[in-house]
Amino acid sequence: MIADALRDHLSQQLNTAITSVQSVRGGDINQAAKIETEKTSYFLKWNHHAPQGLFEAEAKGLNLLRAAESLRVPRVIVFDDAQSQIPAHLLLEWIPTTRPTNRDLFAERLGKGLATLHQQTSPTHGLDHDNFIGTLPQPNSATTDWATFYATHRIGYQAQIAAARNRLSASRAAQIGMLQTKMASLVPAAKPALLHGDLWGGNYLATDDNTPVIYDPAVYYGDREVELAFTCLFGGFPQTFYDAYHATYPLPPDFNQRISLYQLYPLMVHLNLFGGHYGAQVDSVLAGYI
Numbered sequence: 001m002i003a004d005a006l007r008d009h010l011s012q013q014l015n016t017a018i019t020s021v022q023s024v025r026g027g028d029i030n031q032a033a034k035i036e037t038e039k040t041s042y043f044l045k046w047n048h049h050a051p052q053g054l055f056e057a058e059a060k061g062l063n064l065l066r067a068a069e070s071l072r073v074p075r076v077i078v079f080d081d082a083q084s085q086i087p088a089h090l091l092l093e094w095i096p097t098t099r100p101t102n103r104d105l106f107a108e109r110l111g112k113g114l115a116t117l118h119q120q121t122s123p124t125h126g127l128d129h130d131n132f133i134g135t136l137p138q139p140n141s142a143t144t145d146w147a148t149f150y151a152t153h154r155i156g157y158q159a160q161i162a163a164a165r166n167r168l169s170a171s172r173a174a175q176i177g178m179l180q181t182k183m184a185s186l187v188p189a190a191k192p193a194l195l196h197g198d199l200w201g202g203n204y205l206a207t208d209d210n211t212p213v214i215y216d217p218a219v220y221y222g223d224r225e226v227e228l229a230f231t232c233l234f235g236g237f238p239q240t241f242y243d244a245y246h247a248t249y250p251l252p253p254d255f256n257q258r259i260s261l262y263q264l265y266p267l268m269v270h271l272n273l274f275g276g277h278y279g280a281q282v283d284s285v286l287a288g289y290i
Contacts, residue, residue, distance in 0.1 A: 002033060006046065006086045010035065013078050013091075014042075029135055034094060042077060046089035050135075055079040055090040057131035061197070061219035062092070068194060070116035072213045095213055097205035104240045110204065110212040111244030118224040118249060120194035125149040125222050133198055133218035134273050136161060140220045146190040149222065150265075151183040158268035167271055167279065175286040186261060186289060188252070190223035199227055200266075201236020225255055229262035260285045 001021050011018050020036040030045040047054065059076045066073040074092040081088045100106035126149060127140035139157055143149035159176045162168035168176075179186075196203070197218030205213045228251065231237045245251075264285045271278035 002044070002046065003086070006089065009080075009086050010044070010078075010089075010091065011037075014039075035091070041094035043074065043092045043094050044089060045092075046087045048083075048087045050081065050083070050088040051132065051137070053081055054132055054135070055088050056081050057129065058090060058217065060129065061131060061217040062215070064194065064219050065117070065196065065214065065217055068117050068120045070120075071110070071113035072207070072211055074213070074215055092215075095205075095207065097213060098208055100206040100210050101208070102210050103238065106206050106210040106212060107238045107240035108244040109210065110237075111241040112248045113212055114196075114199075114227070115245045115248035117196070118193040118227065122192045122194070122221040125190075125192045125220070126153065127220045131218060131220070133269050136269060136272060138197075138218055138220070145184075146192075146223050147184040147187050150187065150226075151180040154265045155183075155268065156180055158265065158272060161272045162268065165272060167275060172279075172283060172286070175283075175290050178290050179286060182289070187223070187258060190225070192221035193224040193227075195220055195222050195224065195227045197227070198266075199230055200234050223262070224249075225251065225258055226262045226265065228255070229259045230266050232259055233263045233266060260288060 001023065007018055007021070014037060016037045016039050018035055018037055022034045024032050024034050024043070030047045032043065032045045035042040035044045056079060059079045062073055062076050065071070066075065072095070074095055077091040077093065079090040080086070124142040124144050125146055126142045128142070130137060130139050132138055139153045141153060143153070155176060159168060159173065163173065196214055197220055198216060199214065203214060203216045207213060228245070264282065267278055267282050267285060271282055
C-alpha cells in the first residue's frame with residue numbers, strides 16, 4: 001500500500017487525516033487506491049517509474065474534458081510529478097461507480113455525450129502541449145492539415161518508437177512510409193474535434209443512476225472518426241451507443257472505409273507497449289491500404 005511519506009504528504013495537501021486506504025484497480029500502468037479521510041473519499045493513482053510529466057498531462061486532459069461539460073469526468077484535486085521523496089501521483093475525486101442497471105440508457109447517454117464532446121473544436125489539430133498515451137509520448141504539435149498530423153504525429157512517431165524497440169521490420173517500415181505519402185488521398189479534411197484519445201471499454205464506468213464517467217484520457221484535437229474507430233477495436237460499446245452518437249452528430253456515410261486506417265494508431269501503440277500479436281494486426285491494416 002502507499003508509503004508513509006506519500007500518506008503524510010497527502011494529509012498535508014488535504015489538511016485532514018487519512019483514515020483508510022483500500023487498493024483498487026489501477027490499470028496496467030499505475031497503482032491505485034481509494035483514500036478515505038475524515039471529510040470525504042478520493043481516488044489516488046501513483047507510479048514510482050512514471051515518465052516525467054505523466055500526471056500533469058493527465059490532469060490537464062481531465063480538466064479539458066470536464067470543461068466541455070458533455071460527460072462526467074473526475075475532478076482533479078492535486079498531482080505531483082516530482083518523484084523526489086514520494087512517487088509521482090494524481091489525486092481525483094472519488095466517484096462511486098457500478099455496472100449500468102439500464103445498459104441501453106447508459107449507452108445512449110455515453111453516445112450523446114461523446115457526440116457533444118466532439119463538437120468542441122479548435123483552429124488546429126493537436127494541443128498546446130504534448131502528453132502521453134499509456135506511458136508512450138504523444139506529440140501534439142499544432143497542425144492545420146489533418147492528413148499531415150495523422151501521418152506525422154501519430155503513425156510516423158509510433159514508427160520511430162517501434163524502430164527503437166526493434167519492432168519495425170524493413171518491410172513494415174517501407175509500408176508505413178508508403179502509407180504516409182498516400183495519407184492525403186485516404187483521409188478527408190476534418191474539423192478538429194476534442195477527443196478523449198484513449199476511449200476503450202476499460203476507460204468508462206457508470207454511476208448508480210446510469211451516468212457515464214470517462215477517465216484516463218490522452219486528449220487532443222483531431223478527426224472524431226479516430227475516436228469512433230477506437231471504440232470499434234476492442235468492443236465494449238453496444239449498438240445503442242453508436243445509434244445515439246449518429247443521431248446527435250452524424251458521421252459521413254463513408255466512415256466505415258477509414259475504420260481500420262484509424263485503428264492503426266492504437267494498434268501501433270499496443271505493439272510498442274506489449275509486442276506480441278499486435279504486429280500481425282498492424283501488418284494486416286497496412287496491407288489493406290498499400
